[in-house]
Amino acid sequence: MREALAGLTVRGRVFLAAGVTTIVCAVIVGQTPLVRVGVLVAALPLLAALWIGRSRYRLALTRTVSPQLVAAGQTAKVELTLTNEARTPTGVLLLEDHLPYVLGTRPRFVLEGIGHGWRRHVTYQVRSDVRGQFEIGPMSVRVTDPFGLIELGRAFHTTAPLTVTPRTVALPGIPLGGAWTGSGDNRPRAFAIGSAEDVTVREYRRGDDLRRVHWRSSARVGELMVRREEQPWQSRATVFLDNRLISHRGQGIASSLEAAVSAAASVAVHLSQRGYAVRLVTASGEDPGTVWHSRSASVNTAPLLEALAVVQMENSPHLDTAWLAESGHGGLLIAVLGGIGDGDGRFLNRLQHHAATSAVIVLDVDAWAPHLAPSGTGATSAALASTGWRAVTLRPRDHLEVVWQELGRLANRQKVDS
Structure with a gap:
């Protein structure tokens, strides 16, 4: 009372x-x-x-978001199921679901009294032009009498996740190249007669399947050892994204970083659909959720898109090189770069040295902020091409699929020259 x-x-x-x-x-x-x-x-x-x-209110709420993974600009449906588990009917219910501001205004609903055991279903749609991971909820409920004289607040603390991935475009098929390597080990070997499993073992490497650990050898040596397994050959590709603050210009969804993330997502999806085992590397190093060995044989781009959905600016002026020592040699490398300074030349040389085939998409970052003074750090595709890269330039008004086709023409030109 x-x-x-x-x-x-x-x-x-x-x-x-x-x-x-x-x-x-x-x-x-x-x-x-x-x-x-x-x-x-x-x-x-x-x-x-x-x-x-x-009155004794015992309300239960179930929230369902479908799909939980959407691209920027697409809509997702949120379904609310409210149940009255008390014996007495409720009064008028005023519902308000809390949303991040990028998903739109908070939806509000009015439900008449719900009797014992009754359910009410409410649906609404959310949409975001900004990539990221968001939490939908919690729900606040206000119970009022029919005359609107009394109003009591209740709250549900549960939330539901929604991941908004970068926008992607379908890319045409072009000659890519890259080393074809066995997904069990990084060098081809013939199958053993009667069995696809080698009798030899090697030391454990980060990303190896734990089911391949040879425990007897591990106990004898004193460190983890894995069986050398021969599996169907698979082409590997690394997508490198430079997400440093000093490498990009512009703000929000109109920045060069968002264009770079969208380009990297489009390339990663395209390569996965072409049969490549793709991993993502940013300025801070390799993303642990997209390592080669964690990829299944089926096409599943969700881990890559989820990783790119949460990529943020890195304040570090330098690019991390620790992952290069562990990645080995070979494979296809696609780099998406912003503004590159003079101190990054050594890193780019090492990056190219660790790849069998290397290509780069260079963003003209100054074109994303023409009202500002030139940054003076913009790497040109011509400068990178002189060092052996297949390099193309991406500007704000350019279509990525057209720039991608230009990479294919460069590959054909290199074949003719060779």
Whole structure:
């Protein structure tokens, strides 16, 4: 009852004040009929508070988001199922689901009283032009009486995740190249007669399947050893994304970083569909969720897109090189670069040295902020081409699929020259 009285709305307080005032004035002027009117007006919010206070609400909420992984600009459906598990019916329910501002305005719904065991289903759609991982919820519920005199707040603390991935475009098929290597080991070997498993073992490397650990050899040597397994050959590709703050210009979804992330996502999806085992590397190093050995034989681009959905600016002025020592040699490398300074030349040389085939998409970052002074760090495709890269330039008005075809023409030109 005390909580219900504390939940008096403005209308309820006005009714209570008007009833008390009417009673006092009626007593002063001696108008008995007005006393009855004042008692009725003042009793309405008190009776509503008594009814709300004696009610026992046991509400259950189930929230479903489908799909949980959408591309920027696409919509997802949120379905709410509200159940009354108490024996008494509820009053009028005012529902408000909390959303991040990028997903739109908070949806509000009004439901009439729900009886015992009844359910109500409510659906709405969310859409974001900004990539990222978001939490939908929690839900706040306000219970009110039919006259709107009392309003009590309830809250559900559960939330549901939604991942918005970068926009991707379909890329045409072009000559890519790259070393074809066995997914069991990084060098081809003939199958053993009668078995596809080698009898030899080697030391454990990061990303190896733990099911391949040879425990007897590990106990003898004192460190993890894995069996050399020969599996169907598979081409490997590394997508490198330079996401440093000093390498990009512009703000928000119109920045060069967003264009670079979208380009890297399009390339990663295209290579996965072409049968490549793709991993993602950013300025801070290799993403652990996209290592080669964690990829299945089926095309599954969700780990790559989820990793790119949360890529943020890196404040470090230097590019991480630790992953190069562990990656070995060979494979296809596609780099998506912003502005490159003079100090990055050594890294780019090492990057090219560790790849069998290397190509780069260079963003003209100054074109994303023409009102600002030139950054002076923009790497040109011509400069990189002189060092052996297949290099093309991407500008704000360029179509990625056209730039991608230009990479294919460069590959054909190199074949003719060779």
